[in-house]
Amino acid sequence: MLAVEQSGWMGDLAIDLAIRYQIGTALGDRSVLSAMDIPREEFFATFGNTINDLLLCHRIDLEKKRWECAARAVPNAAPENFTTAQSEVNPKARWVDSTPLYSFYICGLRKLFPEALFIHIVRDVTSVVPSMLNFHRAAGESWVANEQEAYTFWLRTVSSCLLAERAYGPHVVFRLRYSDFVNTPEVALRSLLNFLGEPYAAECLTPLQKRINSSNVPADFKIGDPRTDPAIVEQATQLSAEVKETPQPREASPAAAEEMEAAFDARVQYMATLDSEITRLQARAERLAKNLEGKRAIIKHLRTPKLVRARRRLRECLFRLADKARKRIRPGSAVILK
Numbered sequence: 519m520l521a522v523e524q525s526g527w528m529g530d531l532a533i534d535l536a537i538r539y540q541i542g543t544a545l546g547d548r549s550v551l552s553a554m555d556i557p558r559e560e561f562f563a564t565f566g567n568t569i570n571d572l573l574l575c576h577r578i579d580l581e582k583k584r585w586e587c588a589a590r591a592v593p594n595a596a597p598e599n600f601t602t603a604q605s606e607v608n609p610k611a612r613w614v615d616s617t618p619l620y621s622f623y624i625c626g627l628r629k630l631f632p633e634a635l636f637i638h639i640v641r642d643v644t645s646v647v648p649s650m651l652n653f654h655r656a657a658g659e660s661w662v663a664n665e666q667e668a669y670t671f672w673l674r675t676v677s678s679c680l681l682a683e684r685a686y687g688p689h690v691v692f693r694l695r696y697s698d699f700v701n702t703p704e705v706a707l708r709s710l711l712n713f714l715g716e717p718y719a720a721e722c723l724t725p726l727q728k729r730i731n732s733s734n735v736p737a738d739f740k741i742g743d744p745r746t747d748p749a750i751v752e753q754a755t756q757l758s759a760e761v762k763e764t765p766q767p768r769e770a771s772p773a774a775a776e777e778m779e780a781a782f783d784a785r786v787q788y789m790a791t792l793d794s795e796i797t798r799l800q801a802r803a804e805r806l807a808k809n810l811e812g813k814r815a816i817i818k819h820l821r822t823p824k825l826v827r828a829r830r831r832l833r834e835c836l837f838r839l840a841d842k843a844r845k846r847i848r849p850g851s852a853v854i855l856k
Contacts, residue, residue: 529623687770
């Protein structure tokens with residue numbers, strides 16, 4: 519299985535494709551997608567197949583970069599745990615993406631990749647919050663601004679994944695407790711690989727010997743910012759305890775699936791409206807820019823030396839005429855204008 523770097527763009531692509539499909543079917547049989555009877559599912563899956571082919575086609579480039587990075591860090595070293603080269607015994611025909619934000623795009627990703635499987639790695643909130651607050655130690659940049667954001671993000675992502683568990687069932691979404699992964703790695707990996715339909719090998723445990731992407735939380739680091747909303751903390755803590763004690767649903771729930779579809783469609787509609795508004799504002803901005811450019815051209819033309827001299831002569835002429843008019847009017851006389 520090929521582990522690729524985090525992407526982050528596929529979820530938004532699913533939203534964009536849904537909008538484009540709406541546009542491509544808006545006129546019924548006068549729209550190409552409707553006229554050719556191209557169903558929505560096939561429209562999505564075709565793009566998903568293209569992404570799949572593209573990533574697998576460039577796995578050698580990924581391997582080359584990883585070897586180069588390893589060689590720069592440690593001469594003559596090789597990233598054995600990240601081999602991506604294709605061979606008869608190790609074709610690497612599957613790939614995995616661990617982008618955290620995809621927790622909010624599971625419905626759309628399933629449309630792109632109908633055969634995709636999802637792994638929900640859930641960790642106790644009291645461990646995640648300190649890790650997120652110290653993320654800058656590993657990545658050089660902060661993941662969240664404060665404790666409130668950390669609790670909120672955990673709550674949103676876990677809630678979204680739990681809904682996906684109910685919607686699609688254990689054959690599509692697999693819940694993996696982080697504590698099981700740490701405390702009983704072999705048992706956890708065997709269960710995970712069984713879900714994926716992949717054989718277990720002892721070498722699977724080798725990458726776990728080295729910890730990566732750790733936030734290196736200081737031993738004396740404490741959470742409990744008084745500015746954090748207690749209701750959010752209580753809600754997250756309660757959900758964390760429920761996930762720990764409650765097993766994953768054994769069957770898919772049509773009601774939960776409908777809820778996810780409705781949320782996806784609402785998001786598509788919102789983004790379509792937003793795109794329309796942005797397009798309208800861009801068109802207005804272009805019109806204003808053209809008007810401004812035209813006015814600038816007029817002003818530039820009026821400032822040419824020839825026109826400046828003409829305006830000066832005209833002003834002088836008007837001043838002379840006004841002066842003559844004042845001299846002709848005697849004090850106390852009436853002036854009748856017709």
